[in-house]
Amino acid sequence: MANAPSLENRGRPRLDQATAQACSDFLRRLVQTPSLSGQEASVARMVASEMRNNSFPSVHADRIGNIIGRYGRPGGPILLLNAHMDTVDIGDPDAWTRDPFSGEVSQGRLYGRGSVDMKGALAAMIYSVGLLARHGVDLPGEVVVAAVVQQEPTEGMAMRVLVEEEALRPDWVILGEPTNMQIARGQRGRMEIRVSTFGRSSHSSVPEQGENALYGAARLIFGIELLNAGLMKDAVLGAGSIAVTELTSVAGSRNAIPDRCEMVVDRRLTLGETAARALSEIEALLQREGVRGRVETGYYRSVSYTGYKTEGPEVYPVWILPETHPLLIQTSASLERSLGRKPMVGTWAFSTDGVYTMGEAGIPTIGFGPGDARHAHTADENISLADVHQAAQAYADLAIDLLNYLA
Numbered sequence: 001m002a003n004a005p006s007l008e009n010r011g012r013p014r015l016d017q018a019t020a021q022a023c024s025d026f027l028r029r030l031v032q033t034p035s036l037s038g039q040e041a042s043v044a045r046m047v048a049s050e051m052r053n054n055s056f057p058s059v060h061a062d063r064i065g066n067i068i069g070r071y072g073r074p075g076g077p078i079l080l081l082n083a084h085m086d087t088v089d090i091g092d093p094d095a096w097t098r099d100p101f102s103g104e105v106s107q108g109r110l111y112g113r114g115s116v117d118m119k120g121a122l123a124a125m126i127y128s129v130g131l132l133a134r135h136g137v138d139l140p141g142e143v144v145v146a147a148v149v150q151q152e153p154t155e156g157m158a159m160r161v162l163v164e165e166e167a168l169r170p171d172w173v174i175l176g177e178p179t180n181m182q183i184a185r186g187q188r189g190r191m192e193i194r195v196s197t198f199g200r201s202s203h204s205s206v207p208e209q210g211e212n213a214l215y216g217a218a219r220l221i222f223g224i225e226l227l228n229a230g231l232m233k234d235a236v237l238g239a240g241s242i243a244v245t246e247l248t249s250v251a252g253s254r255n256a257i258p259d260r261c262e263m264v265v266d267r268r269l270t271l272g273e274t275a276a277r278a279l280s281e282i283e284a285l286l287q288r289e290g291v292r293g294r295v296e297t298g299y300y301r302s303v304s305y306t307g308y309k310t311e312g313p314e315v316y317p318v319w320i321l322p323e324t325h326p327l328l329i330q331t332s333a334s335l336e337r338s339l340g341r342k343p344m345v346g347t348w349a350f351s352t353d354g355v356y357t358m359g360e361a362g363i364p365t366i367g368f369g370p371g372d373a374r375h376a377h378t379a380d381e382n383i384s385l386a387d388v389h390q391a392a393q394a395y396a397d398l399a400i401d402l403l404n405y406l407a
């Protein structure tokens with residue numbers, strides 16, 4: 001541990017060297033076990049058994065396959081620690097200089113897909129509650145570790161199942177997505193937009209007899225590129241953004257003029273922007289460019305590893321925890337004691353399960369996690385093991401401090 005226990009930390013369980021090593025070993029095994037979204041079964045089994053090994057009195061899998069471990073006194077306030085078990089794919093394997101599934105450790109850093117996003121925080125959370133449980137720390141409520149599925153494609157969906165269908169009602173939520181050991185208090189919202197442009201097919205040897213849907217799409221794409229620079233801006237969360245991320249065309253053959261194009265547009269919504277506004281901006285572009293087309297909100301349908309089916313619109317609302325909220329003030333004070341320095345408060349550039357917990361359900365939510373988000377979704381993803389161990393200590397201290405505050 002980098003910090004000697006301060007006076008305020010006296011009497012609290014401290015993560016010892018052997019436990020820190022066990023936490024690192026568990027993280028390595030997590031990284032060695034691939035867990036693409038919808039394929040989390042093996043990692044879920046490991047998580048459940050590691051929770052039991054860490055003396056969690058209650059561990060169960062819910063209908064969608066989230067693993068829920070609880071410790072403390074039922075009937076009191078509930079603090080939920082959230083980590084997702086799924087990862088994105090490795091991308092181009094040649095871009096990696098190390099095996100993405102080796103969990104190799106070099107100079108205090110553990111390498112591999114999911115190390116930062118976010119198996120490091122998952123391991124830290126399980127070991128934090130293990131620390132409390134083994135020392136029999138008396139909590140005035142419950143700390144719940146929710147290891148959730150399918151966060152990468154459809155953030156918030158697994159938390160919706162946990163809250164609305166499994167009736168778990170946390171008072172406060174801490175997300176372990178990477179913050180580099182600082183605090184994140186919000187993020188822009190996200191939506192996926194599907195745009196089709198329509199034309200009229202002809203033989204490609206006489207293109208003037210048809211209407212090329214790709215040319216209409218091209219005009220629209222230029223308009224979208226220009227739109228990005230002029231979107232609304234929020235002082236804390238920054239500007240909204242828009243980007244075309246996929247384009248396909250439909251034609252009878254390669255020597256026919258395409259009569260339809262489909263594109264996927266990724267839209268990040270800052271405070272004050274709405275899904276309806278985002279759709280109408282693109283509709284206005286179609287009109288201006290004289291392109292025949294259709295604009296719709298994306299819609300997902302997915303099946304979890306347990307066979308549980310979910311579906312819904314791909315709209316994930318913006319959220320921000322006010323600066324004066326007690327969750328922010330108490331988290332900041334607790335982390336300052338635990339880490340021996342005052343954490344900075346910022347926001348995430350990417351999207352998290354907070355879109356449901358705070359954005360839709362209104363449950364006060366905050367972010368604190370080990371690892372630098374710049375390594376997430378990249379080749380040679382890696383995390384500092386010292387940060388993972390400090391995070392484990394910090395989550396244990398947060399459980400004590402926040403539950404005592406709430407009680």
Ligand SMILES: [Zn+2]
Pocket residue numbers: 084117118151177
């Ligand atoms: Zn993540």
